[in-house]
Amino acid sequence: MRNSGLSIRLLAACLPLLTTITALAVAPPKKTVQSPVTPQYNRDVRPILSDTCFPCHGPDSAKRKAGLRLDIRESALAQKAIVPGTLSGTVWNRITNTSPDLLMPPPAAHKPLTPAQKATIKAWLLAGAKYEPHWAYTPVSKPTVPGASTGLSPIDAFLNQRHKQLGLTQAPQADPVTLIRRVTLDLTGLPPSPDDIKAYQANPTSKAYNAYVDRLLASDAHAERMSVWWLDQVRYADTVGFHGDQNHNAWPYRDWVLNAFKSNIPYTTFVRDQLAGDLIPGASDASRTATCFNRLNMVTREGGAQPGEYLAKYAADRVRTVGSAFLGSTIACAECHDHKYDPFTARDFYSMAAYFADMRQWGVYADYSYTPEPELRGINNDSPFPPEIVVTSKALTGRIDEELSAIKNIATTVPDSDPRYMAFLAKSGQYRDLNGDKPQLTLNAPDGSDWHTPAKTGLVVDVPRSAVMLAGIEVTIKQPQTPITVNVTLKQGNNNLPFWHGIGAPHTPITQNGFERIGIQSGWRIQSKPSQGEAKAIYWLPRTAFTSAGPIKITLTGTTSDVRIKTIPVHAVHPDTLEPQREQNAKVAFLLSGAGLEGVTADISDRLRSIVQSRGGRTPVMVTEATNKPRQARILARGNWMDTTGALVSPATPTFLTNAKVNVAQPASRLDLANWITSRNNPLTARVLVNRFWRLFFGTGISASVEDFGAQGEAPTNPALLDWLASTFMDRGWNMRSIIREIVTSDAYKRSSKPLPVHVEKDPQNRYFARQSPRRLDAEFIRDNALAIAGILDTHVGGPPVKPFQPAGYYANLQFPDRDYIVSTRGDQYRRGLYTHWQRTFLHPGLAAFDAPSREEACPVRTEANTPQQALTLLNDPVYVEAARGLANLMYASIKPSIDNDDARLNWLMQRVRGTAASSTERMHLKTILTESRKAYTTNELPGRELLRMGSLPSRIDVDPIDLAAYTNVCRVLLNLHETITRY
C-alpha cells in the first residue's frame, strides 16, 4: 500500500460497515425468525427427520433398519415409535437415550441432534405428531389472495401478510436509477441505455415502469438472458464432453431456445418439443431441432469404451436431466437403490430411462474393430455425431442478407470515375456482352470436343492468354464414377494460384472437428452418383490472382471420367451460387466480382467470406430420431450395467405421483412423458418453474432449494405465494413471460437491497423478501455489460458459436483430434457471452472464472464464488482492456467540448457505467489513477502505446495517445468495480 495513513483512514470508514457485515455474515444459517407456535411437520419437523432418520427408517427398503419406517405416520404409530400426544414412543426414548448403544441417530452416523431439534420434536410429539403430505407432492390449488381489496398485487398481498406476522419492516422502494438498472440487467443481462435512465428519472411512475418492462420483455436481449438460464438447466454445450471432447452440432438448438423465449411459446409446448418434437403430429424442422435436447448428454468416441456401459451412462444422464430440469427432483439418487428420502424407487428411475430407449444412438460414436458399429463406418474424430438433419438457420440467412445489402450500400458510394471500376468495365467486356448467354469460355480438348478424358495421372489444361480477367473456373464431370475426391490446382508460371472458395454440387462434406469444412477448394468429395448425372463445381480465385495475364495451367486429379472445363471471366454473382447470373447493377457486380477489392478494403472481402461461411443459410443439427425397435430397458442392480438379471421395465412415470396420472397408449412414448410433465395435475412442474423464476429476480427461491423439491429440500417460506404463482401460471396457459412480468412489477421486487437493522436482526438471509438482495451478474452478463457500456457490443442474435480471445495453448491438453483455437473476427469478437464456444472440458477461462458451469451436467443453480481469478480476469483479460479503451473512445466522442475537463469526463464515465455521477471522493480516487497514468506514460510512452494495441479494437487517432491510455486505465478501474458487476 502506497500510503498506510490512507489505508487506516479507509479502515476507520469501514468500521461501521464491518459491524453490519459481521452481523449479516456470521448469523447462523438456520432462519432466525421462529414462530412460537406448534411446530409444523413440513416446515419444522420433516427436515429433521429426513436428514437424521429417513436414511435408515425411510423409503429405501433395502437399507431400512429394524423394519421401522418413520416417513409414514401409520407405520410409525403401528410400531409404537410414536404415540401421539405423549413422549412414550420409542423415537423419543431413543433420541434422548444416554446409552451410546441405544442413542439415535447412532454416534457413528455423526449426526447428533441439537437441543433445539429435540425440543422441536418434543413439542410436535406432544401436540399430537401430525404429519402433512410433502408440500411439493400435493396438488397445486389456488390460494385466496389475502385482503383482495387493498389494491396490492397478489404477490405483495401474500408477502405483506407474512411480513406483518413476523414483524418485518419492509425496505423502501429503490431509487429510480437503481431500479431501472436492476430490472434491465435482470431481464436482459444488459445495462439500461443512458436515455432510458433519463426518461425514467424524469417520470418514475408505475405506468412508465410497466411500459418499460413490456419493452424489455419483448426484446431479443430478454430472450438471450432467459436462454442463458435455460441452457444451464439442460446442460447445453458445443462439445461432447468425454475424452476427446469433440465438437457437436447443437447451436441451432440454442437458437431454437432463443426463438422460443422471444415468441414466448407456452411452457407446455416448450417442454413437449424438446422431449418429443419428432413425435408430434406435423413435426417440423423447428420441432425436430428442439429434440436436440435429448442429445445434449455427454457422449464418447474413445477407443475401448464399452457401448453397453456408455449407453447406461447416457440413459442415467437423461433421467437426471429430466428430473432436474423439469421436476426439481433428485430422482438421480434412485439409480443404485430406492431413494433415501423421497418415494422414488429404482424402478421409477429405470422406467423413466425407458422413455428414451427408442432413440437412435450409439454407446461409442465410432466403428472400432473391438466394438464394431457398421452404421458408423468411416466416422473418425473429425466427424459429427449422428443422427443429424439439415435445417435453415435464420441467423445464417440473416447474415447473408445483411452482407449483401451492405455490399449494395457500399456500391452506391463507388464513384463512376473510380479507376478500378472503370478498369472493371473496360476489362469485363465479355461480362457486358455475353452475360446471361455465354459468359464463359470453354477450354476444348485437343480433339476439339468440349470433354476431356483425364489420364490416370490427371489432366492438365492450358488457359490461353486472354484480354478478359479470369475470376475462376468451372468444372463439370459428365458421369462421375463415385466415390471420388477431385483436386484442382492452378499455376501461373511457377506460382500456385490458390482458390479462395469453391462450391460443388453434389459434394459430400468433409468435416473438421465436427464442422463441415467450408468449400471444396481443398478437395471435392463425391460419395454417391449424382441424381442429375453431372457433377459441377466452381472454383474462385482470390482477388490478388484476378488476372488477365496468362498462360495458366489447370491440373485436375482424382477422376478419369470425362470433364469439361470453362473459364469464368468475372463472377457477377453471389460467390456461393453455382449458376452465374447477371447482376443488373454494374457497381454491385464490380464489388461482387472481387475486382474492386484489390488494394481497397478488407471489408468487401470479409463480407464475401462471411457469405460463404453462412453455407447458404443451411446447417446440420443433432436431433432425436426414433427407431421402431426400442432397446430393452431393465433395472440395473446398484447401477451396474453388466448385471443383466434385473427386471425389464417399460416407460412409466414415478408411481407415487399418482395424482398426475395421464392416460397413455402402450407402450408410452416420450410424448406421453412430456404430456405427463406438463399435466395440470403434476404437482411439481409449475411450482419448480415459478420458484426458479423467482430466484432469477430475487436471488433466492421461495423455496431456497430450487434444485430439490424433495424431503431434503427447503420448504417454501411462503407456500401460499408459491402455489398462487404456480396455479396462475397454469391458468394463464403456462405463459412464462406473464409470470416474469408479475414478479418484476411487484412492489417487493422494487424494494431497496440495503438491509434495515430489523432485517439484520430477524432475517439476515432475506428468506422473507422484505427487501431485495444484491446479486453479482452471471459470467456472460459481466462480459455483456462491459461491452455494452463501452458501446462495442455486437448485438447479432444466434448463429454458430464464436471464439473470443483466449490464452494461447489453453487447449493443449486436448487430443483426438488436436485442435487450434481460431479467434473470431470482426463483430464476432464482441458478441454476447452466451454465444461463446462452450468447450465442456476447457470452458473459456473468462467465463469459468465467474462460475459459468461446464455444462457437463444439468446445472439448476450456479455456485457463486468471489475469487482472485475474477479480479485477474477483469483486470487483464483482453476483452476488458478493450472494453475500457472502447469506453474511453466513447467518452471523447460524447463529451461536449464546452464543458470538457477531467471532472466532467470522470462524471460522464461514472454516469455511463452505473447511471449516477461520481461522488467527490470517487472522483478523487479516479483522478489519482489518471494523474499517475499520465505521469507514467509521459516518462515512458511504451506501456501506454502497448495498452492501446491490445485486442483488435481501433483507438481514436484524434486524441493524445498518452491521454487515451490514461483514460483507459480510469475505465479499467470503473469496469472492475464491484458495483459494476453487481446489480443492487
Added chain:
Amino acid sequence: MMDLNIHATTARRAFLQRSAFSIGSIALGQLLADAAPPVPNRISVPGALPVLHKPQRIKRIIHLCMAGGPSQLETFDWKPELKKLHGQPFPSSYTNGQQLAQLQNTPLLARGPFTEFTRHGKSGIEISSLLPNIARHADKLAVIRSMVTEQINHDPAHAFFNSGSILKGRPSMGSWLLYGLGSESRDLPGFVVLASQGSSDGVQPVSARQWSAGFLPSRYQGVPFQAKGDAVHYVASPGGNPRNLEEKLVQSINAINRERAVQTLDPEAATRIAQYEMAFRMQLSVPELTDMKDEKPETLQRYGVKRAGDGTFASNCLLARRLLERGVRCVQVYHRAWDHHRNMEVAMPIAARETDAACAALLDDLEQRGMLDSTLVVWGGEFGRTPMGQGTGRDHHINAFSIWMAGGGIKGGTVYGSTDELGYRSVEDVVTVHDLHATVLHLFGIDHERFSVKFQGLDARLTGVEPAKVVRGVLA
C-alpha cells in the same frame, strides 16, 4: 460432520458470507498489518474444519499423475509366471465375464513383462529397470500392488481417481483439502495443477474437470499453470503496465469499493476487496515463482530439465517443489503419455525416462529441505494394464494396478497387497480408490466419514457412500 447445507441456497449464502467474512476480516486485518513492519509470508486462510478429527501428519500433498495408466507389470508388480506364459492363451478362468476395453471381441494372449526387475534398498522392493532413480528411494516408498478402480476408460477413471465419483460436479481431492484445511499461502492458489504432454506414443487428453471444485465454491478449484504465455491466466498486466501503476489501479478500485460497501452494506463487496489484494499479490509472486533462474545447473540436471520452464514433466516437478516450498497445499503434476496400447517397448521407456529422474529428484529435494516428513507424495495412474497383450502393447485394466506413496506418515520400504500369479486381479489387501482417499485424509488429520457437505440432499463425501478404510498397513 460439517453441517453445511450447501445445496440449500439459504445456507449456501450463509456459508459464502461466513467465508467471505473470514477472508474479508483477514483482508482488513492485512490493511492494518501493511502499516506495520513486513508481514510474514504465510498467513493461512482458514478452512471449513474448525478442529481436525485426529493428529495431522502432513501439510501438503503432491500427486505425480502418470496419465494414461502405466503398466504395473513393467514397473512395480513383478510376475515371473506371466513371463513364462508369454504368447500363450490367457486362462479364461480369469477373464470370463470381466470388463475389457480395446480387447473386446479379440482372442486373449498372455504378455510377459519386457523389463527386468531387481530388488532395491534394505527393504528389497522389486522395481523394474525402467525406474532406476525412483528405485534409489525404495526404502522411502510404500508400494501398493493391490489397487483396483471402477472405471475402465480414461476420462471417467481420472474423474473417479480425483473425485471419488464419476458424476460430474463433484469436487476433486485437492478442492476438498483446500476447503477443509484452508490455504497456507496468501499469495498463491492453494491447489495447483501442472500438465505436460510427454513425447512418446500413448498421449491422453486430461480435462479441467479433473481439478474442478464441483459443488464447492470455485475458489477451491485447482488452478492450472500454463507452460506457454502467462503461467496463470490473466496474471500479467496489460501492455506491460509498470507494477507501481497497476498497484495504484488496484488501490483505486478497492478505495471506491470500500466507499460503496459502506453505502450498500453488501458483504460481497468486502470479499471483493480482499480478492483484489490477493490477485495483486499473485501478480507479484507468480513471476517470482516461475522464474527459476536461481536454481543451480546441477539441480536442473538432477531433475532432467533441459530448459527451466519449458513445460516438461521434469520442469514441472521442479516448479512443483517451489510451489510446495511456498505453502501450496496440493499440487498435481500430470505426464500424459502412459496409454500404451501399442509399441509399449519403445514408448514406455520414453515415458519412464521423462519422469523417473524428476520424481526422484523431487524426493531428494523435499528430504533435503526437511519437508518430506510433512509432505505426501503419491505416484500412479488412473488404472493399470492387462496382463493380456494387445498387439505390441497392453489394454486398460481395473482389477489390479500399482501406485506408491512416500513422505509424511508413510512407512517406507513397504509393499502392501498383492495380485494373483498372473497379475490379473488384486487378491490380498485390496485397496480401492476410496480407501486411498480415506488414507490421504487420515494423514491430513481428517476422518473421511465426518468430512461431508450437503449436496442435493445427501451428505456428499470424497470417499462416497460405501464403507472405505484407511490403509493402515502403509502408515508409519
